[in-house]
Amino acid sequence: MTPTPRALRILEIVSFLLFVAAVWMVFFYAPLEAVMGAVQKVFYFHVANAWVGMLGFIAAGVSGIAYLRTHDFKWDIIEVAAVEISLVFFFIAIVTGSIWAYPVWNTWWTWDPRLTTAAILELIYMAYMLLRQGIEDPERRARFGAVYALIGSLSVPLTFMSIRLFRTIHPVVVGGANAAAQGGFDMTPKMLQSMLFAIAVFSVIFVTLFWHRIRIGFLAQTVEQLKLKLSQ
Amino acid sequence: MNKAITRRSSSGLGSFLRAVGAIAWKDLAAELRSRELLSAMLVFALLVILIFNFALELDVKARASVTSGVLWVTFAFAGTLGLNRSMAVEKDRGCLDGLLLAPVDRSAIYFGKVISNLVFMLIVEAIVLPVYSILYNTNLISLGLIGVVLLGSIGYVGVGTLLSSMAVQTRTRDVLLPILLFPVIVPVLVAAVKASSGFLQALPMDEILPWLNLLVVYDIIFIAVAFMVFDYVVEE
Amino acid sequence: MNKAITRRSSSGLGSFLRAVGAIAWKDLAAELRSRELLSAMLVFALLVILIFNFALELDVKARASVTSGVLWVTFAFAGTLGLNRSMAVEKDRGCLDGLLLAPVDRSAIYFGKVISNLVFMLIVEAIVLPVYSILYNTNLISLGLIGVVLLGSIGYVGVGTLLSSMAVQTRTRDVLLPILLFPVIVPVLVAAVKASSGFLQALPMDEILPWLNLLVVYDIIFIAVAFMVFDYVVEE
Amino acid sequence: MIEVKKLIKRFGLKTVLRGLDFHVEPGEFVALLGPNGAGKTTFLRILASLSRPSLGQVSIAGHALPAQAAEVRRTLGVVSHLPLLYGDLTAEENLHFYGRMYDLQNLDSRVTDVLHMVGLEHRRRDLVRTFSRGMQQRLAIGRAVLHDPEVMLFDEPYTGLDQDASAMLDDVLRNVAARGRTVVMTSHDLARAEELGSRFDVLSRGAIAASCTQKELSASNLLTFYKQALAA
Amino acid sequence: MIEVKKLIKRFGLKTVLRGLDFHVEPGEFVALLGPNGAGKTTFLRILASLSRPSLGQVSIAGHALPAQAAEVRRTLGVVSHLPLLYGDLTAEENLHFYGRMYDLQNLDSRVTDVLHMVGLEHRRRDLVRTFSRGMQQRLAIGRAVLHDPEVMLFDEPYTGLDQDASAMLDDVLRNVAARGRTVVMTSHDLARAEELGSRFDVLSRGAIAASCTQKELSASNLLTFYKQALAA
């Protein structure tokens, strides 16, 4: 088996350190939010996870296109990796969200466009998994997967925009405020810095995991090929 | 070929149960291998919940009253998905004929299918309920409610299995089932909804009881009728 | 056999349109004879409305606010019924292979199916709307609303046709379509619901317009993408 | 063994079987011949209790159809145009399932024997969905003889079988005939029918146009007999 | 006309075609023989552009598959295990539909000719759903030759055909062969194959085990050749 490349090793360490730094920044650098207090700290992880997750879904869509153009299985592997990891990230965003929601809106969940669109986005990629599971021929699985990843990524923008289009209780802090929002707040420069930093850090973490998952994908492929050799 | 092939010459009941078991087993075995149907039903159930709330944008207080309604509609839709599939499997390579050729009582076929369908349905419900409790932050996991879900599902599957085996023999099989099933199943759904919301709002038992009774009565009637008419349905 | 069989040696576009026509025609002809699908979709649509109605115990004012939501969910469900069926027909005696063997551009197959699906959908909607208006005596028949319905249906069928031709080639074909379709169609549904209720509540045009734009944008994007990737879906 | 009187079968307005009379002694091997659309399959489906007569009496092994279908079914083994197999189960599982439905004892050894007989041992653990046409037909035959039925109704059983499988089926049929089983088999392959059959009935326009036994035939050959029957 | 090099087809881990080489001159009539599960249908489906090769080159009439499938399709007429007909349309409507797909002129007369040829004139207005197996097969053959294709890929076309229909098909095939069309036909009926074929290829374990022309054969007979090929 090919050993973990050095770059990846380094990346692992870096992302760990960055994560610690981010945590520190969130808790000690960024000021305490006046109204909500400590809970608001969730915000940094919440947003970071959500954004990174959504970026991942977009990435999956792109690699879907790449696969359809080239019919090169490497893109299929990348696509699956992107979807799987983003599923996790986005799920964390939803969970942290509801952790935040409980004290602020005193409910774990409410039927609000932003929340619903988020949940639906998650479901799109569960459907993606089901689709792949239902197909045996790997070539066709890759093709259909790519097509669906592409279609799915089309509704990411709406999910992102929803808090900016609908009247919702879910706050906006970047790009225009939201009248009906509850628990909104104006970011102090330090908050903004921390948020951007957190997003950067989670992006790095995402890349690390992504890389690992892709390697696993390729290893799995080689295993398949070895099995094939044996079966003949 | 020359080796003697002996049939068990055991009690009717014994072989009846063996047949029921064999049929249920086959469905479960196939599903256990692929797990397709279950995961599909699950995702679909969640989708229905979301779409409902989205399309209706119900405000919170309005919702409290309709929780159980939405819940049961969800089960109903997810259920048809399961029923449709489990009968489509029978029609695929003419298997239904294979079943009908077997020297087993028709009711064995019926109960076999009922069992496998019921298992699928209950598994889905077992997963949807907790998710649902979070989404609607009301705790749905109470003994009473579980009882209602059980009763409701039995009635639903009892009729559903009958009607799906009718639908599958028509040319429009892929569309007919819900049309046949929904109108018939309304009494069960109503009773189930009422009983559930009774438990959710922690009404006194004597207000819930009538609905429970209704539910039980309908279950018995439906199963009994289905059991009796199934022969005519599957015979061509 | 010895008589010469000549092919039309006409423009690519001409034969393209003829192919599209032939495919749409075949579906419509079959349906015109049996009228099964349409009546099924209709009954189902009405059922969904009723089920909603009772599950949610909508009181008049509550209903007014959710009318458009109920309508679109109804259309969505009835639509999947239609899409599923119209693709199942292709899979039945291996017809899909027959289509793929034909020397026509894949997009001709796509548009042919889109047309027939759209026709079915619109017919159903054309009947459901007045019925609904009568049931809940609110007049739904306004030019604006009809426009929205048209736009919404186009987007829905555009993606639906693509996804149904994917679903039909998987093992779980009878369950997969709604799961694939509903989540991705949400943008269209949302925009449609908002726009419709805008017209129903006679909001000023500038409040409706953004939703109409969103609807148009998604229609264009979806059709364009579906059109571009359809080859990959049907190419074996 | 089989007793059919004035059998009439209608599909809507179209009458497919027009007062068909048919009688088979135990141990007879009837080759049911006839052009496409003559009504062979329709007739066999009625004998198999899969379809109801519109008019007329049908009885098998002394039990009337459709009234006493239950008794009739234990005595039947059927091969139809469809394999009647579950695509999502393996070859083995399919036979096991049907074995249980017929309530057979020491099933495992029996299944193994049958799989060996139809030459699918090496594929016993593969899903029937992935079988080639001939392999599915082989398994369908195995399914039909699994419980060693009294009466066998085979509708074009040689469809899609290769040389070996055909030879296998020849043996099976000779063997069962030798053991005094009753067989009704449709086929368009007159040569094969002539080899196997002890009696030849020609079904034409929904009635038995002509019938003769192996001995009566021995003078002329089956093809001419068949042609005359249809010409008449 | 047909050029296949090192064709490999896998389903998951199972390799069905193992480096198959196949070459057909224009006007040749190749009878493709082989036991059940040899890979005949899989191979024909690849030639028909209905299934993708896992590896290897395939080209028909100078066009490579799957790249130039569009060009290839105009030249093909296919009979597969399934009739590829719409059950809810009449015989006539089915042929009309396919005629339009192939963009044929004076379609009505052509459809009438074909229906006459396959002996279904009297049923032209009946739904295919209600056809017997043999009648569906007849129509499937009609569908395949409707546009008088250059290359015909027939997979067990005699399945379910009665005497007349088989004779009809014999004529059709002789006729097209005489008009210099290329035919690849699979069959388990060696006698018939021997009559019609100008060349005989035996497919076994995913490769062409042996091949010989009509002339080379004339000394011995096909059955022995077939047996030897498999024994080898």
Ligand code: HEM
């Ligand atoms: C389960 C509940 C929640 C979900 C599913 C959720 C989902 C999301 C998603 C997907 C994003 C990223 C998309 C975007 O930035 O527009 C986001 C951002 C955000 N969330 Fe939430 N959220 C939840 C609860 C909350 C709560 C309770 C609060 C605070 C009261 C909150 C505050 C924010 C803020 C401030 C942002 C950044 C918005 C911006 O981009 O300006 N979220 N949330």
Ligand SMILES: Nc1ncnc2c1ncn2[C@@H]1O[C@H](COP(=O)(O)OP(=O)(O)OP(=O)(O)O)[C@@H](O)[C@H]1O
């Ligand atoms: N469901 C149906 N509705 C209407 N007509 C039918 C139906 N099923 C069969 N038929 C008609 O009954 C006649 C006999 O059909 P059947 O399948 O019994 O013929 P067959 O003898 O088996 O022919 P083959 O040798 O081709 O199998 C045919 O003309 C067919 O069109």
Ligand SMILES: Nc1ncnc2c1ncn2[C@@H]1O[C@H](COP(=O)(O)OP(=O)(O)OP(=O)(O)O)[C@@H](O)[C@H]1O
């Ligand atoms: N989808 C699939 N998945 C896995 N294996 C398959 C699949 N389709 C076919 N096979 C396998 O490929 C092999 C060849 O199948 P194919 O249908 O080409 O055989 P064939 O030569 O046509 O046999 P027959 O004469 O019975 O028609 C078989 O062993 C079959 O099990």
Ligand SMILES: [Mg+2]
């Ligand atoms: Mg027949």
Ligand SMILES: [Mg+2]
């Ligand atoms: Mg084959």
